Amino acid sequence: MKLSAIDNTRQSRQLNPVDEQLLETIADLHGIPQGAYNIRKNGDLLSRMSSANIEIVSKQDKPGIDVIVKPGTKNESVHIPVLVTASGLHDLVYNTFDIGEGADVLIVAGCGIHNPGASVARHDGIHEFIVRKGAHIRYVEKHYGQGEGTGDRILNPRTIITLEEGASAEVELVQIRGIDSTNRVTEARVGASGRLIISERLLTHGAQHADSLITVELAGDNASAEVLARSVAQDRSKQVFRASLVGKARSRGHVACDSIIMDSAEISSLPELHALHAEAELTHEAAIGKIAGEQLIKLMTMGLTEKEAIDTILAGFLS
Amino acid sequence: MLKLENVTVAASNGDGEELEILNKINLSFETGKMYAITGPNGGGKSSLAKVIMGIYQPAEGRLYLDGKDITSTSITERALMGIGYAFQNPPRFKGLKVKDLLSIAASNRDHGNIERLLRVVGLCPRDYIDREADARLSGGEFKRLEIAMLLARNPRFVIYDEPEAGVDLWTFEQLLGVIAGRHKANASSTTVVITHNERFLRAADEIVLMAEGEVKERGSADAIWPMIEDDIACRWRTTCGGELDEAECYR
Numbered sequence: 001m002k003l004s005a006i007d008n009t010r011q012s013r014q015l016n017p018v019d020e021q022l023l024e025t026i027a028d029l030h031g032i033p034q035g036a037y038n039i040r041k042n043g044d045l046l047s048r049m050s051s052a053n054i055e056i057v058s059k060q061d062k063p064g065i066d067v068i069v070k071p072g073t074k075n076e077s078v079h080i081p082v083l084v085t086a087s088g089l090h091d092l093v094y095n096t097f098d099i100g101e102g103a104d105v106l107i108v109a110g111c112g113i114h115n116p117g118a119s120v121a122r123h124d125g126i127h128e129f130i131v132r133k134g135a136h137i138r139y140v141e142k143h144y145g146q147g148e149g150t151g152d153r154i155l156n157p158r159t160i161i162t163l164e165e166g167a168s169a170e171v172e173l174v175q176i177r178g179i180d181s182t183n184r185v186t187e188a189r190v191g192a193s194g195r196l197i198i199s200e201r202l203l204t205h206g207a208q209h210a211d212s213l214i215t216v217e218l219a220g221d222n223a224s225a226e227v228l229a230r231s232v233a234q235d236r237s238k239q240v241f242r243a244s245l246v247g248k249a250r251s252r253g254h255v256a257c258d259s260i261i262m263d264s265a266e267i268s269s270l271p272e273l274h275a276l277h278a279e280a281e282l283t284h285e286a287a288i289g290k291i292a293g294e295q296l297i298k299l300m301t302m303g304l305t306e307k308e309a310i311d312t313i314l315a316g317f318l319s
Numbered sequence: 320m321l322k323l324e325n326v327t328v329a330a331s332n333g334d335g336e337e338l339e340i341l342n343k344i345n346l347s348f349e350t351g352k353m354y355a356i357t358g359p360n361g362g363g364k365s366s367l368a369k370v371i372m373g374i375y376q377p378a379e380g381r382l383y384l385d386g387k388d389i390t391s392t393s394i395t396e397r398a399l400m401g402i403g404y405a406f407q408n409p410p411r412f413k414g415l416k417v418k419d420l421l422s423i424a425a426s427n428r429d430h431g432n433i434e435r436l437l438r439v440v441g442l443c444p445r446d447y448i449d450r451e452a453d454a455r456l457s458g459g460e461f462k463r464l465e466i467a468m469l470l471a472r473n474p475r476f477v478i479y480d481e482p483e484a485g486v487d488l489w490t491f492e493q494l495l496g497v498i499a500g501r502h503k504a505n506a507s508s509t510t511v512v513i514t515h516n517e518r519f520l521r522a523a524d525e526i527v528l529m530a531e532g533e534v535k536e537r538g539s540a541d542a543i544w545p546m547i548e549d550d551i552a553c554r555w556r557t558t559c560g561g562e563l564d565e566a567e568c569y570r
């Protein structure tokens with residue numbers, strides 16, 4: 001069954017082929033998502049489904065939703081894609097996720113922008129997660145932009161994560177091509193025995209600009225965090241990556257940022273460590289470099305052209 | 320047949336000076352034969368492989384494959400013509416898996432074949448197929464993968480650069496069997512093994528001895544062996560500005 005069929009009560013809000021393609025790119029959705037979902041298009045709700053254990057309700061005071069996951073909910077997922085297909089639209093949304101004790105869920109968010117016109121199409125999303133005692137989430141956020149229009153496609157996501165005692169989160173932030181300007185802020189607070197892994201994948205090209213600031217506070221004993229960022233900057237694009245770990249307890253943290261720089265792009269990579277406790281163990285590694293010539297040559301000896309070899313290396317690096 | 324005519328390769332030494340790393344090489348490799356190339360470190364063996372593969376461009380001279388001048392063809396073109404090279408120190412790839420590299424190498428073959436190739440080089444498919452081909456693979460594992468990649472391509476002119484390096488005692492025999500066996504099974508293939516290993520030298524139809532960027536001797540194992548025993552290579556090694564005289568080679 002196609003996604004357009006789920007909303008047959010509201011014909012005017014059916015998905016068109018552009019929507020379907022964006023959805024597939026940002027959320028790997030080919031049909032109705034399993035479990036709970038909320039699809040937002042051009043600032044309005046397009047379709048929503050709660051499940052027995054996951055409730056989605058609109059916020060009363062501002063645009064956005066509350067997603068409430070019952071304690072102990074396992075192996076369920078929530079899809080909350082956002083589509084922006086109109087030029088001149090500034091969409092702003094606040095989403096709050098309350099993950100009950102001991103739950104284990106997958107949350108897939110994503111924003112696809114198809115800007116057909118000359119004015120800016122912009123989506124600013126604020127996502128707040130409260131992961132309660134012993135709960136686990138995997139949160140995947142994909143950004144993608146396209147459209148024949150000349151208007152900029154802008155995304156400014158802000159993600160706030162609180163991990164209570166023994167809670168854990170795997171956060172995957174992906175933005176491959178198409179977004180002209182992004183200013184991403186990610187803030188996390190990891191409680192005792194909590195565990196956070198943030199991996200970021202970014203590819204900018206043309207005159208794009210991407211700024212990412214990640215701050216992780218290791219607040220409780222045995223808290224741990226890993227920030228693993230990989231990026232590719234092509235053409236004249238610019239990237240600034242800052243990751244700051246603040247160790248306030250007996251904890252461990254590691255930041256690794258690895259970038260490939262091409263053409264006349266610019267990359268700044270700034271890992272920061274702040275130890276406010278004698279038993280905070282914090283490390284970082286950062287590297288920026290060209291594609292290794294040896295890798296290109298090796299792939300060419302296997303019959304690939306130089307262009308195919310570059311594409312293969314970048315796809316692997318960002319996978 | 321692959322033929323090199325007066326091939327000279329120059330490289331900069333880092334101080335802006337050009338030095339010849341291959342000097343007027345004349346060599347031909349006949350179809351169906353297996354060759355071993357040996358000689359002292361820095362003698363130009365890998366550079367010879369690279370100029371054949373198109374990785375190094377000759378400053379002078381020409382290369383012919385079956386009579387066709389391939390001197391100005393690219394690496395990709397040579398790969399597609401059927402020239403293959405297993406590197407001495409293959410590069411690692413972040414994010415590419417063993418199966419990704421093997422599928423690229425095999426280009427059109429199926430998955431079953433990839434698993435078979437891994438087994439052939441002594442890597443258990445179940446354990447390796449999804450491993451990343453990055454710095455976490457061990458030296459010997461990576462060397463085996465490099466050979467599997469070459470086998471997947473199945474080139475008609477194949478160069479292995481020190482295939483024995485880093486391969487353990489227990490599977491050396493298997494490796495030798497794979498390389499020599501593949502050669503025997505393909506009457507139209509030419510195999511070149513750059514090696515410091517006696518077993519490989521003895522398995523070859525012909526040995527080429529290289530030193531100082533030149534071919535110093537070539538002939539059957541029986542003809543070349545006594546010269547190797549004689550530490551002939553020592554005499555060709557640059558003698559530290561004359562401090563090391565020839566007599567010292569025989570001490």
Ligand SMILES: Nc1ncnc2c1ncn2[C@@H]1O[C@H](COP(=O)(O)OP(=O)(O)OP(=O)(O)O)[C@@H](O)[C@H]1O
Pocket residue numbers: 330331332340358359360361362363364365366367407
């Ligand atoms: N790209 C290069 N730039 C500068 N010098 C080079 C380059 N490639 C090779 N050389 C030099 O040419 C000489 C021959 O190198 P080559 O790698 O061909 O030796 P080899 O015979 O394969 O040695 P080994 O047995 O140690 O592998 C060495 O002195 C090396 O430093």
Ligand SMILES: [Mg+2]
Pocket residue numbers: 364365366407480
């Ligand atoms: Mg060598």
